[in-house]
Amino acid sequence: MRLALASTPLALAAAPALAADEAPFEVRITIRDHRFVPAEYQVPAGRKLKLVVRNEDKTAEEFESIALRKEKIVKPGAEIVLEVRPLKPGRYKFFGEYHADTAVGYLIAK
């Protein structure tokens, strides 16, 4: 009983530190028929993101986003993992450079 009471302030003190080290928020996006599925994804603002993009098409696609500062090729059947720094609230557009007319999506940070 005394141990539990004594450890509570310690636990409270550790909480902010834990928040800073919290695991990145994972986002999973699939490229299918030259489109992103899902095309819009809600993410928490101010938190590091882990973006996993999987290409189910038979041709390569280049995942690109000016807003997120990312440009990487995803080979057919392969998956890439991108680390995105914490975002301010807003809409962040990404697209597939090789099929820019159909492959468009947004990360919505709130």
Next chain:
Amino acid sequence: MLSTAIIVFRESFEIAIVVAILAAATRGLRGRALWIGAGIAAGLVVAGLLGFFADRLDALLAGKGSDLVQAGFLAATVVMIAWTVWWMKKHGRAAAGEARRLGAAVIEGSKPGYTLAIAVGAASVRDGSELVVFLYGLALSQELTVAGVIAGAAIGVAIGAGLGALMYYGIVKVAPKHLFVVVGLLLAFLGAGMAAQCVSLLISADVVPAWVDPVWDLSETLPETGTVGQLLRAVFGYVSRPAGTQLLAYLAAFAFIAVLALGRPPRRSPTPATA
């Protein structure tokens, strides 16, 4: 086939611009076509390797391997461009092609040649890696026949090279009196754009902070992917959403190269700066 041609054109156009400007800058250099050709060839080989081993590179450095390698190539290119400008300045009249008229010896030597090859090669790596992987993937996927891929690629390269040649002749036809200034400024813009791109990769790899991000956002009104945006990007290094550190790198590289180009020539040159 059209979409292949368009994508190949976009990437080869960027390489063509760099080649055109560097070729104009090194007119006095003997055998520079060979150096340039060697540079492009070597650059495409490295680009291919980079493209195919990108995932392994990434795994090596916490997902950032290929970004860091690309940033390294870009930084190297900026240095090479600055060196080319310095060389151009040092050889004054000879570089502007007046050597033949004056009967003076054409500049020989492998040092400027190597530098030119490395500058062209490093620049080719930037766009080449996407190109090589894209074409290979397309050929494998059977969405298009191999002949179709080659045809589309050939068209894209031809148009890109054609525009590059146009640019080269456009630059060179400018009166020799202004050639230095024009080429010097173009190289300054080129170097600045590459420095900005290098910093963007470093920000993405979390090696460098962004400071203010973005300083401005024109991605809706003048996107880098649009026609005008692409031209601005290839020639002037235009960025629609620059971070603070990116802008700083751009300005620093521009100032450094512009001062090299427009300042007083190194001691040994016989011509005054405003020749």
